[in-house]
Amino acid sequence: MKTRYVLGAIITAAIISISVSPVRAQEYPVKPITLIVPWGAGGPTDIQVRAFAEAAQKHLGQPIVIDNKPGGGGSVGPATMAATAKPDGYTIAQMPFAVYRMPIMQKASYDPQNDFTYIASVSGYAFGVAVAADSPFKTWQDVVDYAKANPNKVTYASAGTASTPHLGTEMVARHAGIKLVHVPFKSSPEMHSALLGGHVMLSASGSSAKPLVEAGKMRFIQVWSRQRLSMLPDVPTLRELGYPFDFEEPLGFAGPKGMDPKITQKLHDAFKAALDDTNVKQIMKNLEVVPAYMNGADFKAYLRKAMDDDRQLMTEIGLAAKEK
Secondary structure, three states: HHOOOOOOOHHHHHHHHHHHHHHHHHHHOOOOOEEEEEOOOOHHHHHHHHHHHHHHOOOOOOOOOEEOOOHHOOOOHHHHHHOOOOOOOOEEOOOOHHHHHHHHHHHOOOOOOEEEEEEEEEEEEEEEEEEEHHHHHHHHHHHHHHHHHHHOEEEEEOOOOOOOOHHHHHHHHHOOOOOOOEOOOOOOHHHHHHOOOOOOOOEEEEEEHHHEEEEEEEEEEEEOOOOOOOOOOOOOOOOOOOOOOOOOEEEEEEEOOOHHHHHHHHHHHHHHHHHOOHHHHHHHHHHEEEEEEHHHHHHHHHHHHHHHHHHHHHHHOOOOOOOO
């Protein structure tokens, strides 16, 4: 009799468990969602993600709370999420390329392909190299000439090791036959302060520099987009300068591994709908970013290919960890 009672209880519990899970996914979200931004507050990614969060929460019916966790070129925030967050959809993160690049450089606490649930990519970044307004460097060729005559004397700032500005600058420098000294920072505002304060000579930056450019405090001497930027119509692209590449990076979101597909879909739909939000469109225009939508599966595949390409590049320029 006891055996029947215990067996019945187990079966009942299993049925309840199975039936509750879809209900929870259907009701999601029932409380605020934390969105980790792996950069300092006030930078271009932070501004853009906040705009997307504000628009997406209208479709989700719950607030999206921003949690800034800078460090590691953007890898610390997502790594923290992968290690500590429950896969319930209430903790997600913006996913920079550094999440893929860091494991190439050193042992990481996560697997970028298997420890995240990819939600969507929504836009693409613009980057370039800038100098202070009073810099003696008027063109990129001035930098190349000086660096060749003064090896290891030209310093440049980026928003972190393994970030696209870091890797892109190293690739450009390698192609030009020069050696630059990298000085990483945790956020764009810190990086710009270092440039304007004379602590570094160059800045590998993005649209966060726009207000400083408009104020006459900074100048771009090259951009990495496929075409010239509307805010910098007189600044040449890398290809115009004779370099056979450009660098772009999508802005996308992911959660911990094991998320319910229905919850993932709700988040995907909310962020995709945010692309039509008036404020989001204006922010994207101000930051010189363009829509670059991909669903979760396509975003994951895109990053997989980027990881393979970057591994080869980082090995060639000495950034990849040596195999033991």
